[in-house]
Amino acid sequence: MTMLSTIGEPPELKKYSNPQRAAALLLALGKVYGAPIWEQLSTEEVKEVSSTIAQLGRLPSKAVEYLLVQFTSEVSSMASLHGSFETTERLLTGMLSDERVREIMEDIRGPSGRTMWDKLSNVSEVVLAAYLRNEYPQTVAVILTKLKSEHAARVISELPGDFAIDVIQRMLRMEPVQKEIVAEIENTLKSEFMTNLARSQKRDPHELMADVFNALDRATEEAMLSALENCNPDAAERIRALMFTFEDLANLLPASIASIVKNADKRMMALALKGAPEDMRVIFMNAMTERAAKMLREDMAAMGPVRARECDEAQSGLVRLAKILADRGEIVLVDPKSDESMVY
Structure with missing residues (x-):
């Protein structure tokens, strides 16, 4: 865990080390809100934090409130979270069968759908067209013939004029495409486009904190947001707008x-x-x-x-x-x- 800022901290907290502060924070978050953090810890880290919690003793309420406010402030200003596709896959492995894990990971790495063409049909035409305009017209023609006609039409309308006409002409002259070529295109789409698309859609940490604040009772929510406004007004404003x-x-x-x-x-x-x-x-x-x-x-x-x-x-x-x-x-x-x- 990162070191929490010591600026303006209450005197009662000064005697606590960083491991003790982390332990106190996880204790305050409890099972529901602390679970995602516990899942990211290694076995040794879990043992260390658990041991520290057991020896923590009583922590003043002002110190706990400070830790929570600092935590929400730091999380809401982060560029990203530590969760990743790799850590998610490791978490699922062991709890589910390998086949089920593969199925789930394929779904969360990109838009839903049983086949690659189903998945592409759930991608915004603007996003898909932005990717396809850099491909060979013949490749684009093959891809569009595999999509639902309504979605293919919307994608074509987003392509540059001359490029779109070239693609349409190739679609008109299209002959049966070898399975090997289609499979190669599918693999390229999966390894390049879908993976990059999913990674570019990481959740805004402000949305995460908005969900956390939504789950608080009204009095605690207002107290925390007011405190956050004092140290990070921009983050507090964004969180309020997302709640x-x-x-x-x-x-x-x-x-x-x-x-x-x-x-x-x-x-x-x-x-x-x-x-x-x-x-x-x-x-x-x-x-x-x-x-x-x-x-x-x-x-x-x-x-x-x-x-x-x-x-x-x-x-x-x-x-x-x-x-x-x-x-x-x-x-x-x-x-x-x-x-x-x-x-x-």
């Missing part, structure tokens, strides 16, 4: 909101809407039957006064539920950082 919040749920399609209502715990829904503005309540209740909406209002009234923190936690719970449903493909989330209506 998907309870208010963003109002932008979902009615069918998506109905799916959230169907899958949500009734008490969570009541608490979340009790602390929400009336227009948000109306949006969710419009996705219910008249009887269910009436019962929900009665439940909210019967609760009496509740802590604002409980409402915040329930709203965060609905956001997490929405993301789970989106990951399953059951709903589509509107991307708050895009003007487009599609997304997640």
Whole structure:
């Protein structure tokens, strides 16, 4: 792990060594958020950190908060993370069969699809055309004949005019291509284009931290973001812009909101809407039957006064539920950082 900055650190932390700071940080992150870090450590490093945690003793809350803020600041300003295709493959090996590992790695190295031509059909026409314009027209003609006609048409429209005409003429005169030549083209696409494409699409660390902050309760989230704004305002601003919040749920399609209502715990829904503005309540209740909406209002009234923190936690719970449903493909989330209506 890199050495955490000592600028402005609380006096209570000065006596702790770097290994102790790393141990304290992993202890504070816990199982869920610390797991990705533990997975990157060697066996010896795991033993060393575990031993240090066991002997750590009590760490003041101010020191823990400082470590967390420093960690989020450093991660959000990193150019990249340490995860790679190689470390992912090593992690999967041993847990899954070699065949399954190969299948998974082929999928995550490039766009999804069972064959190379399926994968290419899921690549943006702009990206694919930018690659193909540097290839021989005959090679491009072979590749485009293997794609779905709709996608091939979009790619052709992105190619330079004279080059596109040359490719079209070759496609018109195309004769059956030997299997060996097609196989060679496939291998080249896999080893050069797909691998480079996947590596160029590394996740922005600010997106990673936005997901982490989304999972925090509202009070902790605001405290951490406010602290981050003091030491790294640019990173804090980018993270805020990337976060998907309870208010963003109002932008979902009615069918998506109905799916959230169907899958949500009734008490969570009541608490979340009790602390929400009336227009948000109306949006969710419009996705219910008249009887269910009436019962929900009665439940909210019967609760009496509740802590604002409980409402915040329930709203965060609905956001997490929405993301789970989106990951399953059951709903589509509107991307708050895009003007487009599609997304997640």
